[in-house]
Amino acid sequence: xxxxxxxxxxxxxxxxxxxxxxxxxxWQIAILISFFAIWEIASRLYWIDPLLFSSPSKIVxxxxxxxxxxxxxxxxxxxxxxxxxxxxxxxxxxxxxxxxLWSSNRLSKxxxxxxxxxxAMPKVALGPIIIVALGPGYISIIAMGAIISVVITTLxxxxxxxxxxxxxxxxxxxxxxxxxxxxxxxxxxxxxxTMISTLKVNVGLSWVGVIVGEFLVSKxxxxxxxxxxxxxxxxxxxxxxxxxxxxxxxxxxxIVEKIESWLIKHTG
Amino acid sequence: MSxxxxxxxxxxxxxxxxxxxxxxxxxxxxxxxxxxxxLGPSGCGKSTILSIIAGILKQTTGEVLLEGKxxxxxxxxxxxxxxxxxxxxxxxxxxxxxxxxxxxxxKTPEVExxxxxxxxxxxxxxxxxxxxxxxxxxxxxxxxxxRTLITDPKILLLDEPFSALDYQTKLKLxxxxxxxxxxxxxxxxxxxxxxxxxxxMSDRILLMNANPGSIAKIFEVxxxxxxxxxxxxxxxxxxxxLFDRIWEELNKNEINPEQAKGAANxxxx
Numbered sequence: 001x002x003x004x005x006x007x008x009x010x011x012x013x014x015x016x017x018x019x020x021x022x023x024x025x026x027w028q029i030a031i032l033i034s035f036f037a038i039w040e041i042a043s044r045l046y047w048i049d050p051l052l053f054s055s056p057s058k059i060v061x062x063x064x065x066x067x068x069x070x071x072x073x074x075x076x077x078x079x080x081x082x083x084x085x086x087x088x089x090x091x092x093x094x095x096x097x098x099x100x101l102w103s104s105n106r107l108s109k110x111x112x113x114x115x116x117x118x119x120a121m122p123k124v125a126l127g128p129i130i131i132v133a134l135g136p137g138y139i140s141i142i143a144m145g146a147i148i149s150v151v152i153t154t155l156x157x158x159x160x161x162x163x164x165x166x167x168x169x170x171x172x173x174x175x176x177x178x179x180x181x182x183x184x185x186x187x188x189x190x191x192x193x194t195m196i197s198t199l200k201v202n203v204g205l206s207w208v209g210v211i212v213g214e215f216l217v218s219k220x221x222x223x224x225x226x227x228x229x230x231x232x233x234x235x236x237x238x239x240x241x242x243x244x245x246x247x248x249x250x251x252x253x254x255i256v257e258k259i260e261s262w263l264i265k266h267t268g
Numbered sequence: 269m270s271x272x273x274x275x276x277x278x279x280x281x282x283x284x285x286x287x288x289x290x291x292x293x294x295x296x297x298x299x300x301x302x303x304x305x306x307l308g309p310s311g312c313g314k315s316t317i318l319s320i321i322a323g324i325l326k327q328t329t330g331e332v333l334l335e336g337k338x339x340x341x342x343x344x345x346x347x348x349x350x351x352x353x354x355x356x357x358x359x360x361x362x363x364x365x366x367x368x369x370x371x372x373x374x375k376t377p378e379v380e381x382x383x384x385x386x387x388x389x390x391x392x393x394x395x396x397x398x399x400x401x402x403x404x405x406x407x408x409x410x411x412x413x414x415r416t417l418i419t420d421p422k423i424l425l426l427d428e429p430f431s432a433l434d435y436q437t438k439l440k441l442x443x444x445x446x447x448x449x450x451x452x453x454x455x456x457x458x459x460x461x462x463x464x465x466x467x468x469m470s471d472r473i474l475l476m477n478a479n480p481g482s483i484a485k486i487f488e489v490x491x492x493x494x495x496x497x498x499x500x501x502x503x504x505x506x507x508x509x510l511f512d513r514i515w516e517e518l519n520k521n522e523i524n525p526e527q528a529k530g531a532a533n534x535x536x537x
Binding site for chain 1: 319322323324345346347348350352354356358367368370371372415419425
């Protein structure tokens with residue numbers, strides 16, 4: 001084959017890839033638009049009760065007002081702040097506990113049944129106790145965001161530690177490395193990708209914890225807006241808050257994903 | 269002068285309700301600068317011996333002495349090369365080769381220069397800042413060799429370091445390792461199941477039996493072969509003679525356990 005026709009094949013291949021991407025994107029947009037269109041129509045024609053399910057136009061109107069007068073921003077800020085802190089704390093504490101378990105086989109055997117119970121238990125059920133213990137405020141809500149992800153992080157990271165090829169440790173031990181050096185040089189860096197992927201899971205989990213926490217006790221935040229909207233029967237407010245949560249949570253997930261790919265690229 | 273002594277070393281692996289005797293009364297002596305090959309079928313405890321010498325495993329009974337001292341008390345560096353390179357994928361080749369000094373807190377600019385020099389010697393100077401996944405298997409194993417040599421070990425333990433490579437790379441690397449070990453006057457123990465590799469690289473071959481691991485026979489490699497490079501040894505007429513003797517001995521050892529196994533199978537049926 002001549003280079004000319006090879007090049008032609010490549011161009012053809014690129015074109016096909018581009019077309020496929022376009023088709024997927026078109027469908028994604030189509031689903032989004034039709035979802036909102038059907039919602040709007042259903043609401044206007046009273047197929048669904050507009051009082052309960054609101055409508056996209058009302059939500060847009062409400063969001064425009066709330067954003068232009070800035071009254072929704074503090075709520076977004078508070079919830080985002082609580083979520084970030086919650087999932088960072090949950091992840092870091094989880095990794096620390098996993099490290100402790102790794103450092104002592106006996107400890108991990110002793111703790112095993114408790115971890116199983118803690119993991120099986122629905123953590124949001126602890127909400128009232130946390131609020132009683134830590135007081136009705138940010139700290140309780142952040143604790144909710146953290147506690148919901150801490151146990152699963154511990155379990156996932158600990159099993160990641162144990163799955164590292166023992167021959168890497170063998171190499172270091174032949175140089176007389178201590179257990180701490182093995183952890184620092186092999187176990188931790190080899191498990192970094194696992195830790196980052198738990199970060200991704202934890203973002204979602206912490207949103208659950210924080211929103212439930214705000215349901216239970218708060219004067220600010222998107223969870224508070226949902227509960228408030230529910231109490232005063234303003235479902236447009238409930239739906240608007242949901243949409244803001246969906247958008248912000250999506251952005252946060254994407255950011256973590258970007259951090260993940262950056263870290264993986266720069267740590268080999 | 270006896271450099272390394274194994275005196276009636278036995279090792280057991282314990283499981284929940286059983287145990288396997290991996291090594292049974294292994295005794296041998298390695299002289300300073302000598303190259304020993306441990307040859308035997310898989311599962312005969314060759315690698316266990318190396319782990320014990322390296323101090324990673326503790327033998328259940330017996331004594332291992334390095335220059336007259338128990339190995340755990342000895343502060344002599346031991347170099348250990350495994351079947352695969354086990355280079356850390358998140359470190360560059362240079363950092364990988366310097367991991368030993370880093371662990372021992374002896375990483376100085378001089379040691380770094382030494383590492384670069386060694387990398388150059390094995391032909392890896394131009395990839396010192398690359399990551400292992402950019403290198404071929406042979407290059408990676410050469411980097412692992414530098415990592416092993418940089419701590420200036422008095423004894424090198426080679427656990428089938430060439431078995432994962434293609435034949436051509438393996439032959440080249442054998443020559444390189446043999447040349448380097450001779451140049452730096454290192455004592456080495458090579459574990460292998462490849463008769464040709466054992467003959468071409470070592471001065472003495474300890475043939476091992478399996479179940480439990482024990483030394484069946486010791487072969488001295490003729491002096492003419494010792495001074496040749498591994499590649500040329502394979503062409504030497506005496507190579508084939510020794511090969512045949514070892515081959516015969518291996519088969520003899522194999523027949524007996526096989527017969528025993530056959531009898532056991534008949535009992536079951």
